[in-house]
Amino acid sequence: MNNIVNLPSYLEQSDAVRERFERIKQREVILEVKNLGKTYKTAKGEVTALKDVNFKTHRREFVCIIGPSGCGKSTLARILAGLESHTSGEVLVDGKPVNGPGRDRGMVFQGYTLFPWLSVRRNVMFGLEMNGSLREEAAREADLWLELVGLEKFANAYPHELSGGMKQRVAIARALVNQPRVLLMDEPFGALDAQSRAKMQQHLLEIWRNVDITIVFITHDLDEAIFLADRILVLKAHPGEVQELIEVPVPRPRSAQQYVSPEFLATKARLESLIHPPTPPVDEQAEAVKPRMIRFVNVEDNVE
Numbered sequence: 001m002n003n004i005v006n007l008p009s010y011l012e013q014s015d016a017v018r019e020r021f022e023r024i025k026q027r028e029v030i031l032e033v034k035n036l037g038k039t040y041k042t043a044k045g046e047v048t049a050l051k052d053v054n055f056k057t058h059r060r061e062f063v064c065i066i067g068p069s070g071c072g073k074s075t076l077a078r079i080l081a082g083l084e085s086h087t088s089g090e091v092l093v094d095g096k097p098v099n100g101p102g103r104d105r106g107m108v109f110q111g112y113t114l115f116p117w118l119s120v121r122r123n124v125m126f127g128l129e130m131n132g133s134l135r136e137e138a139a140r141e142a143d144l145w146l147e148l149v150g151l152e153k154f155a156n157a158y159p160h161e162l163s164g165g166m167k168q169r170v171a172i173a174r175a176l177v178n179q180p181r182v183l184l185m186d187e188p189f190g191a192l193d194a195q196s197r198a199k200m201q202q203h204l205l206e207i208w209r210n211v212d213i214t215i216v217f218i219t220h221d222l223d224e225a226i227f228l229a230d231r232i233l234v235l236k237a238h239p240g241e242v243q244e245l246i247e248v249p250v251p252r253p254r255s256a257q258q259y260v261s262p263e264f265l266a267t268k269a270r271l272e273s274l275i276h277p278p279t280p281p282v283d284e285q286a287e288a289v290k291p292r293m294i295r296f297v298n299v300e301d302n303v304e
């Protein structure tokens with residue numbers, strides 16, 4: 001790709017972008033992952049889902065995590081959320097070790113996880129009420145956050161009355177209402193159609209600009225990662241290890257026009273080469289186990 005259109009290096013940064021990264025690095029560290037490892041014991045033996053993962057995120061930074069299926073992205077998200085234990089290393093939020101779920105971390109998953117029997121407002125109030133807030137106070141808070149995600153008119157609606165994108169906006173409001181330090185998002189827009197997904201990406205950046213929140217966002221989608229992130233943590237599979245931590249050279253504010261900018265394309269080319277490395281030479285391929293193809297057709301000609 002580099003040769004065809006003569007792209008700049010993804011490592012090249014304009015002065016404005018470089019200065020922005022310098023400012024980010026001067027901010028306090030909110031999340032620190034140190035030598036994190038996770039091994040699952042299964043009937044077939046041990047599976048190393050994560051090995052020696054290290055990274056830091058600074059206050060109000062937007063970090064995306066990408067990597068092939070099975071490289072441990074969700075495992076990492078669950079460990080950061082405190083929903084799963086780790087085997088080695090540690091996770092610190094504001095310098096304190098994470099040993100379980102806590103209000104300092106909010107979580108949004110891919111699947112719609114709203115309570116279907118509760119109204120939108122009551123869904124958002126739920127966490128506050130669980131933590132002892134009075135109902136009236138929780139309702140007031142919930143309405144503020146629903147306004148932020150643009151759903152104040154839907155406070156009395158039920159989840160089944162909302163589109164997929166709207167449901168995820170409620171899920172974001174529900175995670176933010178506890179005022180966490182870190183918002184963990186595991187493929188939150190994965191189930192949306194392309195148009196709703198693009199709208200939600202814009203919307204999330206808008207929310208992030210207005211709230212003091214550090215975001216760790218997991219995605220399969222390279223464009224989504226470049227569009228959203230300050231830095232992208234690229235994992236590789238088996239075991240899930242950090243391949244590279246990329247500073248996205250695309251300036252902010254981000255817009256759809258930037259998808260074809262040289263910096264965007266250069267970053268995408270780099271991510272492609274890490275995630276989908278070129279196929280090995282033919283003699284190496286021959287060594288790989290070939291799946292046995294069974295043909296369910298009885299015609300002679302080949303469709304190709």
Ligand SMILES: Nc1ncnc2c1ncn2[C@@H]1O[C@H](COP(=O)(O)OP(=O)(O)OP(=O)(O)O)[C@@H](O)[C@H]1O
Pocket residue numbers: 040041042047048049067068069070071072073074075076220
């Ligand atoms: N509860 C579990 N028990 C055993 N192995 C597990 C468990 N959960 C995950 N794994 C294994 O750990 C590895 C990482 O899984 P994980 O779900 O974190 O990957 P992922 O990167 O989120 O994948 P995807 O992109 O498909 O969502 C995989 O090999 C998976 O089979």
Ligand SMILES: [Mg+2]
Pocket residue numbers: 073074075
């Ligand atoms: Mg996953």
